Amino acid sequence: MSDRLYSKDHEWIEMDADIGTIGVSDHAQEQLGDVVFVELPEIGRAVVQNEEAAVVESVKAASEVYSPVSGEVVEINEALTDDPAQVNADPHGEGWFIRIRVDDMEQLNDLMNEEAYQEFLAELD
Amino acid sequence: MRYLPHTDADRQAMLGVIGAKTIDDLYVDVPRSALLDAPVDLPHHQGELAVERALSAMAEQNLSGANAPFFVGCGAYRHHIPASVDALIQRGEFLTSYTPYQPEVSQGTLQMLFEFQTMVAMLTGMDVANASMYDGASSTAEAVLMANRVTRRHRAVLSGGLHPHYRETVETYARYGDFEIASQTLDPDGVQDLADLIDENTSCVVVQTPDVMGRLRDLTALAEACHAAGALLVAVVTEVVSLGLVTSPGEMGADIVVCEGQSLGNPMGFGGPYVGLFATRDKYVRQMPGRLVGQAHDSEDRRGWVLTLSTREQHIRREKATSNICTNSGLCALAFTIHLSLLGEAGFTGLARLNHEAAQRAAERLAGINGVDVLNETYFNEFTLRLSKPAAGVVDALAERGVLGGVPLSRLAPDNAAVKDLMVVAATEMTTDEELDALVGALQEVLS
Numbered sequence: 001m002s003d004r005l006y007s008k009d010h011e012w013i014e015m016d017a018d019i020g021t022i023g024v025s026d027h028a029q030e031q032l033g034d035v036v037f038v039e040l041p042e043i044g045r046a047v048v049q050n051e052e053a054a055v056v057e058s059v060k061a062a063s064e065v066y067s068p069v070s071g072e073v074v075e076i077n078e079a080l081t082d083d084p085a086q087v088n089a090d091p092h093g094e095g096w097f098i099r100i101r102v103d104d105m106e107q108l109n110d111l112m113n114e115e116a117y118q119e120f121l122a123e124l125d
Numbered sequence: 126m127r128y129l130p131h132t133d134a135d136r137q138a139m140l141g142v143i144g145a146k147t148i149d150d151l152y153v154d155v156p157r158s159a160l161l162d163a164p165v166d167l168p169h170h171q172g173e174l175a176v177e178r179a180l181s182a183m184a185e186q187n188l189s190g191a192n193a194p195f196f197v198g199c200g201a202y203r204h205h206i207p208a209s210v211d212a213l214i215q216r217g218e219f220l221t222s223y224t225p226y227q228p229e230v231s232q233g234t235l236q237m238l239f240e241f242q243t244m245v246a247m248l249t250g251m252d253v254a255n256a257s258m259y260d261g262a263s264s265t266a267e268a269v270l271m272a273n274r275v276t277r278r279h280r281a282v283l284s285g286g287l288h289p290h291y292r293e294t295v296e297t298y299a300r301y302g303d304f305e306i307a308s309q310t311l312d313p314d315g316v317q318d319l320a321d322l323i324d325e326n327t328s329c330v331v332v333q334t335p336d337v338m339g340r341l342r343d344l345t346a347l348a349e350a351c352h353a354a355g356a357l358l359v360a361v362v363t364e365v366v367s368l369g370l371v372t373s374p375g376e377m378g379a380d381i382v383v384c385e386g387q388s389l390g391n392p393m394g395f396g397g398p399y400v401g402l403f404a405t406r407d408k409y410v411r412q413m414p415g416r417l418v419g420q421a422h423d424s425e426d427r428r429g430w431v432l433t434l435s436t437r438e439q440h441i442r443r444e445k446a447t448s449n450i451c452t453n454s455g456l457c458a459l460a461f462t463i464h465l466s467l468l469g470e471a472g473f474t475g476l477a478r479l480n481h482e483a484a485q486r487a488a489e490r491l492a493g494i495n496g497v498d499v500l501n502e503t504y505f506n507e508f509t510l511r512l513s514k515p516a517a518g519v520v521d522a523l524a525e526r527g528v529l530g531g532v533p534l535s536r537l538a539p540d541n542a543a544v545k546d547l548m549v550v551a552a553t554e555m556t557t558d559e560e561l562d563a564l565v566g567a568l569q570e571v572l573s
Binding site for chain 1: 277411436441442445
């Protein structure tokens with residue numbers, strides 16, 4: 001089982017020391033449909049837990065991507081600009097959105113692990 | 126009897142919900158000087174004939190561009206509109222179909238807008254154009270907002286040669302928006318270097334060509350300076366016919382080109398309705414405001430048109446849309462498209478040449494008058510005169526002699542003492558030798 005953590009808004013975060021990589025879950029990409037555009041924040045921007053960090057646009061809709069925890073953007077996945085379909089093809093890998101330096105590790109406790117997230121999804125159906 | 130169904134109690138209840146005491150509280154944003162404190166003092170009803178006579182008598186007090194020698198430009202231009210333009214835009218299929226809400230049903234409207242966009246992109250030398258905006262001034266303000274989004278910076282540099290009404294429109298957007306403006310003042314004696322005003326917070330430099338005094342600007346070096354500093358160059362064209370002769374802003378390196386499209390197919394009409402043109406580079410298309418028509422193919426591979434990239438727009442992105450404009454100047458864009466189609470490329474270039482020749486004739490004649498200097502080293506169809514007297518008084522004196530001689534720059538820039546004696550004169554394909562004789566004669570008289 002991965003140590004990926006999930007929010008109720010279907011974003012995931014994976015920690016490496018105090019750096020968290022953030023993307024949208026497989027369930028989210030499936031709901032979105034074909035992703036055609038991703039708008040990423042500038043490096044250095046402060047993102048706030050449960051507030052908008054990026055925008056993902058699919059053939060169906062434009063949706064906000066919320067940051068599961070607060071922090072400062074240290075890296076963005078520039079590859080998504082040219083190839084947004086990576087979000088669909090590999091949501092938990094190449095389709096990552098941003099990396100942030102997490103402000104408060106305590107906030108990670110608000111998130112679900114893989115098992116809890118799968119249960120959460122099952123309840124949604 | 127007034128057909129207002131709400132009782133006083135209804136109104137009080139509604140005001141209570143929104144926290145207003147009286148109906149007048151709803152008008153706090155309207156300047157006091159623009160509010161009436163009593164009913165308009167109109168005479169009682171009269172017969173149709175009497176009303177027609179009264180209104181005709183009032184109208185006759187006007188000196189209009191249609192029946193006087195006319196040299197007024199500065200953002201609105203007197204051009205010939207072929208009768209076929211009016212006849213075609215009044216066809217019910219065009220005239221009654223407003224912004225299509227189920228757009229793909231209206232293939233004719235979409236095809237027309239696609240043609241319009243193609244023409245605008247070709248004229249401006251850009252990759253992509255939208256389906257139009259309200260007018261040149263609102264397009265300019267939208268261009269600044271777009272540059273702010275693209276660069277994530279919040280300071281716009283405005284050239285002193287930008288039409289003051291356009292500058293005021295950008296300032297209005299800035300007042301409630303999140304950006305600063307650094308403005309040059311209009312310098313009649315030369316073109317100041319805008320590159321000095323660019324800093325690391327600058328999102329864009331906005332420059333007009335021909336400028337408000339009619340001077341043409343080579344934007345190449347400025348475009349390079351902008352790009353070196355990570356800013357965008359926004360080029361503004363108020364006289365779109367100039368693009369028939371002058372190198373396009375796109376070829377000179379502009380990132381966004383906005384124009385007033387009135388000159389093609391649309392009457393001056395006291396300042397509107399007009400049509401704003403908006404064009405940019407492919408790479409910025411997602412940050413572009415406004416509607417965009419794209420070409421597509423249906424399941425049987427037939428060509429068709431769709432509204433595309435709508436996720437930029439208000440009905441989908443709500444408050445995060447690229448613009449709060451979610452319509453376009455459809456009918457004015459149609460008139461523009463039909464007029465330009467009738468002209469064709471050769472006809473458009475020919476029209477531009479006629480305009481420039483008319484201005485050349487006018488400049489030569491006017492330069493010969495005592496007390497008149499032509500300031501421009503370059504111009505398309507309008508240029509600026511320095512007069513031996515304040516221009517505002519001269520323009521009034523010319524009007525008393527039945528000639529609409531030009532725009533006194535003091536009217537556009539009342540606080541700029543350097544422009545007090547300057548008058549901008551426009552000539553177009555409509556300008557006759559008789560009109561020019563009348564202007565020359567009247568100006569000689571007024572200045573002597």
